[in-house]
Amino acid sequence: MKMSRSRVLFAALALGLAATPFSGADTYPRQAGLDIVHYAFHLTLSDRTDEIQGETAVLIRVVQDGLAMLTLDLTQPKPAAPDRGMIVSAVSEAGRKARFEHVADRLVIHLDPVGRAGEKREIVVSYRGVPITGLLIAPNKHGERTFFSDNWPIKARQWLPTLDHPSDKATTDMFVNAPAHYQVVSNGVLVEETDLVGERRLTHWRNSVPIATWLNVVGVARFAVDHRAPWRGLPLDTWVYPQDRENGFAVFADPTAAVLDFLSDQVGPYSFERLGNVQANGVRGGMESATSIFYGDDSVNDPRSKRWRNVIIHETAHQWFGNAVTENDWDHVWLSEGFATYFTHLFIEHAYGRDEFLAGLRADRDAIREFDLKNPGYRIIHDNLSDMTQVLSSAGTYKKGAWTLHMLRGLIGDHAFRTGVRAYYQRFRDRNATTADFRLAMEEASGMELGWFFDQWLTRGGYLKLRVGWTYDAATKTVRLEVEQLQAGAPLRMPIEVSFEVDGETPPRTANIEVRNRRDSLSRPLDKAPKSLTLDPRTVVLMDGEVVRPIAR
Numbered sequence: 001m002k003m004s005r006s007r008v009l010f011a012a013l014a015l016g017l018a019a020t021p022f023s024g025a026d027t028y029p030r031q032a033g034l035d036i037v038h039y040a041f042h043l044t045l046s047d048r049t050d051e052i053q054g055e056t057a058v059l060i061r062v063v064q065d066g067l068a069m070l071t072l073d074l075t076q077p078k079p080a081a082p083d084r085g086m087i088v089s090a091v092s093e094a095g096r097k098a099r100f101e102h103v104a105d106r107l108v109i110h111l112d113p114v115g116r117a118g119e120k121r122e123i124v125v126s127y128r129g130v131p132i133t134g135l136l137i138a139p140n141k142h143g144e145r146t147f148f149s150d151n152w153p154i155k156a157r158q159w160l161p162t163l164d165h166p167s168d169k170a171t172t173d174m175f176v177n178a179p180a181h182y183q184v185v186s187n188g189v190l191v192e193e194t195d196l197v198g199e200r201r202l203t204h205w206r207n208s209v210p211i212a213t214w215l216n217v218v219g220v221a222r223f224a225v226d227h228r229a230p231w232r233g234l235p236l237d238t239w240v241y242p243q244d245r246e247n248g249f250a251v252f253a254d255p256t257a258a259v260l261d262f263l264s265d266q267v268g269p270y271s272f273e274r275l276g277n278v279q280a281n282g283v284r285g286g287m288e289s290a291t292s293i294f295y296g297d298d299s300v301n302d303p304r305s306k307r308w309r310n311v312i313i314h315e316t317a318h319q320w321f322g323n324a325v326t327e328n329d330w331d332h333v334w335l336s337e338g339f340a341t342y343f344t345h346l347f348i349e350h351a352y353g354r355d356e357f358l359a360g361l362r363a364d365r366d367a368i369r370e371f372d373l374k375n376p377g378y379r380i381i382h383d384n385l386s387d388m389t390q391v392l393s394s395a396g397t398y399k400k401g402a403w404t405l406h407m408l409r410g411l412i413g414d415h416a417f418r419t420g421v422r423a424y425y426q427r428f429r430d431r432n433a434t435t436a437d438f439r440l441a442m443e444e445a446s447g448m449e450l451g452w453f454f455d456q457w458l459t460r461g462g463y464l465k466l467r468v469g470w471t472y473d474a475a476t477k478t479v480r481l482e483v484e485q486l487q488a489g490a491p492l493r494m495p496i497e498v499s500f501e502v503d504g505e506t507p508p509r510t511a512n513i514e515v516r517n518r519r520d521s522l523s524r525p526l527d528k529a530p531k532s533l534t535l536d537p538r539t540v541v542l543m544d545g546e547v548v549r550p551i552a553r
Contacts, residue, residue: 026329027386028165031071033064036163037120040173045147045220047179050137053128054086056161059170060121067115070123072107073157073164075132086129086159093123107161125161134158136282140221141297142243147178147220148280148294151213152287153330153391162213166326167432169210174218176203183223185239187216187291189273207291209272210430212326217289219278224248231257234270239292240279240300250303252277252312255351259316262347266418268425271324277312286311288318288340310344317343325425328432330391331382334458335433337392338380338401345402358539361406364399365542368463371395376488377461380404381435403542404457410540411453411495412446420445452493457542462487464494464543466515471549472529479530481513483520491518499537500530508534 040057060070077085091100091109099110109123131137134155140146149159157164174186180201188207195201224245226238236256240248256277264270272291280287280294287294293315299308321343322336341364349357371378371393378396385391392398409417424433424441439454465486472479479500485491493516499508511524535545 026331027384028167028329030165030167031163033062033067034070034115035061035063036168036170037061038171038173039160039162039216040175041160041216042175043177043218045176045178045182047145050130051128052131052135052159054126054160056125056127058123058125058161060115060123062115062117062119062121065115065117068111070109070111071163072109072125072161073105073154074102074107074125074127074161075105075158076102077129081132084130084132086127086131086161088125088127088161090126091123092126093121098123105157127161129159131159134160135218138281140241140281142241144222144241146281147182147218148282149216149218149289150282150287150294151216151289153214153388156213156216160213160216162216164213166212166214166330167328169212169326169430169432171210172207172216174205174207174216176218176220177201178203178220181222182220183225183239185217185219185223185276185278185292187211187289189235207273209290209324211290211323215288215290215323217287217292217294219280219292219294221281226252228253231260231275232264232270234272235274235276237274237276238278239276244279244300247303248279248300251300251305251308255309255347256312256316258351259313259347262350263317263320263343266346266421267320267343268422268429270319271429272319275316275319286315288315288322288336290319290323293318310348313347314340314344317347320425324430325428326432328434330385330388332433332435333382333391334380334397334401334404335435335438337398338405341398342402342405345406361403361539364395364402367395368400368403368542369544372462375461379461380458400457400463400542407457407494407541408442408450408453410538412442412448412450416442416446456492460489462489464492464515464541465545466496466535466543467546467548468533468535469548470533472526474529477525477527478523479511479526479533481520481522481524483513483515483522485515485518491516494541494543496536496541496543497538498524499534500526501532501534502526502528502530508537510537 038059042055044053074086088102088107091098101108134151135149137147154164156162172187176184177200180195180199184203186205188205191206192204222242223239224242226249228236238249238252260270274291276292278292278294279300281297283294283296285296317340321339327333327335345357345360348360380396380401420442423445424438439450443450467484467486469482470479495512495514497510497512499510501508513522533547
């Protein structure tokens with residue numbers, strides 16, 4: 001059977017892109033031989049229609065001789081919805097038309113002449129269309145027309161021609177030509193606002209730090225803008241609808257600067273040129289878009305809301321984890337969400353006290369328990385994920401990812417944990433990283449081999465469930481422990497602190513044990529008979545522990 005030209009092209013493309021050094025890392029067909037350095041996005045928006053007109057200049061660096069094509073993601077109209085999707089009208093290089101095919105939502109651009117290692121080439125794509133998703137054009141809660149992007153995780157391709165994958169980070173310019181009654185917010189710093197004829201305005205934002213595709217953002221609406229006191233010389237601003245000005249400015253006044261201080265001191269320098277908080281239509285919680293964080297319409301309702309306070313902390317933490325250091329592929333998305341969740345807890349401990357810190361960890365533990373009942377095999381690190389609707393789980397990726405970091409901190413100690421995190425951030429700032437990269441940094445900081453720890457908590461489901469029986473031998477002055485692991489699957493290895501309540505003594509005595517097997521018989525010296533025994537008194541291990549005397553055998 002003969003294949004159509006387009007099907008032949010797509011089959012060859014899939015084979016060519018799959019056969020790269022990244023093969024097997026995930027299901028995205030990465031293209032060897034090039035690095036995208038910069039995007040310049042030019043958008044024209046209208047109130048008469050939802051169609052956008054776009055022109056994107058893509059600057060690539062050729063890293064391998066013989067580069068014959070550049071492939072970008074860009075969603076086309078479909079038979080079921082022919083009036084939505086992007087239509088490419090022209091592709092050019094250095095003012096000359098370039099040959100291209102738009103097949104199966106991938107724009108294949110032929111390079112003539114072929115690329116040579118070390119050179120830079122700029123390709124310009126002209127297109128138009130009504131976005132299916134990715135750029136929401138709709139009234140906000142006040143009934144006013146707005147334009148807000150939501151590229152997570154792979155929706156930038158719905159309205160921008162890009163390499164829509166976290167592995168290739170690039171700097172950006174965003175030029176938006178829109179009716180003059182709108183204001184425009186995007187990544188980086190504001191470069192230009194120029195009023196044009198016909199009651200239109202050109203707005204230009206520039207982001208000079210490489211970011212992953214999903215972190216590019218644009219918001220177009222009527223805004224009230226609060227330019228706050230700079231933080232360490234960098235601009236801080238808040239963008240909310242004028243109707244929400246008073247509450248909105250109050251919501252974002254605190255704790256943004258305090259979080260920036262904490263993370264800069266604990267992790268490393270803030271990587272970007274500015275930080276803005278933006279009320280955005282279509283966002284349910286928060287979206288960590290680089291330098292301009294988007295929050296849902298309802299984020300401004302109550303300036304005293306702890307929920308939204310914690311969302312602000314979480315999304316700000318993403319500027320370090322996810323934005324500056326970005327996962328190399330979607331299998332390692334916990335390097336964004338687990339880290340942002342745990343550093344939210346750490347800031348809460350720093351700013352609001354240990355009791356609130358522990359309350360947050362315990363609430364997360366309860367959510368993990370409930371999730372595990374329904375999803376006992378859920379892995380934090382995905383395995384070649386193909387369904388992007390499954391990329392995140394609140395209890396798994398966020399909360400269990402955070403608990404994994406908490407246990408790691410307990411295992412190697414506060415100093416080694418902080419040293420390792422700082423080294424990891426310094427090494428991969430403005431770059432991409434994998435879990436193996438993070439593990440290596442923590443092993444170097446702690447001097448410990450941690451493969452067993454990362455494997456059991458990140459590539460297996462479940463958590464530790466123990467039943468512990470104990471007796472006291474007065475003759476030998478020894479507490480004997482019989483420990484049984486009850487969770488399904490292979491036994492887990494984990495050190496656990498145990499406290500013994502002894503009459504007349506405060507605080508309780510403590511000792512450390514390590515479980516490894518389905519059943520462990522352990523003993524610890526104690527010169528007095530304890531009244532009771534408590535497992536993990538400082539809440540360090542993700543576990544359920546039942547204490548019995550004696551254990552049922």
